[in-house]
Amino acid sequence: MDRPQLNQPDAMDREAWIAHVRDALTHLYDPVHLQSHPLAQYADGGEGLDHLTRAQRLRRTLLEALEQLSPPDLAAAPPDAGICYSALHYRYVDGLGPEQIAELLGLSARQVYRKLREGIEAIATLLWDRWQVNRPEEHASTPAPGLAERPVNTPTQDPVQDRQSLVQATVQQLAREARPELLELTTILEGIVRELQTYCRQLQVRLELGPAPAPCYIHADRSMLRQGLINILTRSLEQQDAGTAVHLKVEARPAENRLCVHIVGSGPRARTETRPSRREGLGYQVATQLLELQGMQVHQQEGSGCHVQIQIPTAGAQSILVIDDMPDIPQLFQRFTAAHGVEIFSAHNATQAFAFLQEVTPALILLDVMLPRTDGWEILQTLKSSPATASIPVVVCSILNEPDLATALGADDYLRKPVSQEALLQLLRRWLHPAPAATPWRPPGGW
Known part of the structure; x- marks a missing residue:
């Protein structure tokens, strides 16, 4: 607006x-x-x-x-x-x-x-x-x-003291109010790049986002992540000569369970530039703290040019097995959860379900009751009696309103059809834990 x-x-x-x-x-x-x-x-x-x-x-x-x-x-x-x-x-x-x-x-x-x-x-x-x-x-x-x-x-009358105290107060307040959630990093970066285009035109530089491995799920507080990235990016943009570009790229490092965000510029702004940078370094200090608070690491590369690396722990997508003989149900659930870091697998009957479970251990099973040949109640008994699958949460998902029966037979939860997106997401919030919460960062000696 x-x-x-x-x-x-x-x-x-x-x-x-x-x-x-x-x-x-x-x-x-x-x-x-x-x-x-x-x-x-x-x-x-x-x-x-x-x-x-x-x-x-x-x-x-x-x-x-x-x-x-x-x-x-x-x-x-x-x-x-x-x-x-x-x-x-x-x-x-x-x-x-x-x-x-x-x-x-x-x-x-x-x-x-x-x-x-x-x-x-x-x-x-x-x-x-x-x-x-x-x-x-x-x-x-x-x-x-x-x-x-x-x-x-x-x-405060002392500008230096006022800035320093304001930095710490801002960081402390954001840390206290942090709400980590599952985020798709590429989507966050695309939004920031769009927002910074006006600023780029003022500086006569470009900000370009390269292709990224998808999806790039991380566990972070959205506001703190955005502020950290924006402060580092604007600092990098201001260091560039007119007509140059800052390149933003996400690199996946599966072996390390992390993503690496590269912010690369062509070089520092020339000293003879008539429009010098007015930053005092506090923005970069705040950005580093906001990201490190969430278990991320910020590295400033030395040497020619501008190169900042931000290493972010990944939050892998959680797999959900939907056992339902109606093919449109798994497709609907996939649309409902597209932005929430889960991967939907489907099985139309007991044979397909147990074949899948021999290869993959899902984080959650959504089980219909009215299935051909082997019904859902029988599948539930088999799942809960086998040591290999007994610990997997099973949610009975049926048009029948029988939550008490489902619980008595071993189900962990119940979801009544037709399923709304909000009902499904509330269920996932109860049972899925996409990534461990980051260990809170604290400066040496405490705040």
Whole structure:
């Protein structure tokens, strides 16, 4: 969605201001979006900070304003006093959807949208008052009742100390809120390359993504992964001469159970370049920490040119055996799970199923009951009585509503047909563990 056009600061319209606050909150953890956001000029404070620092400062200011909506004594506050704060926090900090928020807060979806709108307007008023106070020639708007009296933290006066503390605070917050999930790396990279095209045109350089082995599944927090990759890529782009390119390539290393992302440029920007890089190295430091937190390794190659290697542990696709005499069922399940790192195998009868199980041990078996010659109940008994297959979770998937019978006969779970995509994905989340969680990274000596 395009950002609304911003007037000059002395002619700011309230509706445009609110729209920009909403846009900034929506992209709270997207440094590329925030680095050139119209509100960044206010968070800058006129100190001439580089784009990355302005993005971080804007993010921190938004979070500070959000915290001011929380009642000082939540336990003693009226029941609905913290709803706006909770709705905003769930939506923009935790990344939950309106329906999930409605369930958590016991509200309707319409009420959630109203609370989000009220909260955004309150944050917009706080920020307007905060930044207008520092500009005596401008007229401040009337503050929202009960909000203006609350103190607002002012930035640290030492720019170096402020940047360093902001880096650590940002990394710590993201680490605490990390939600690792199964991701397809090529899809993530394709999205980043598309997003950076405007920036590439500004720098007059190209960013090219080479063909990758597919699928490339990894286990990571999506936001932390994207921020780490974006910061490293933008740094590499800024080091290139105009007219050159940065090449991005994914290399599979099956023997090492890892992927290697190569970021290769033609060389550093010449010293005589009239547009020198304004970065101070903090972006690369943050990027390295965000990736290492997730068990990845970042290597800067020495010598001519620009070459960064990022080694990422792979999360292999999990195999699922679907035993069903209707061929369209496995095909449907394959479509449902295409983006979730699983591989669907099918068997139409008991003979095919046991032949497959002699070669492969699947992570999960989905078993229909109404099968020709040997029915599903008999197959279930055989599976659970054999030491080779007894430990494989078996989910009875049938049009018959008989979960108690299935459990009594040894099934681990039950899925009633017709199966929706959400029902299938919920089942997979209960039974599949695509990859072990990465060991949390900590700097020497702790935080």
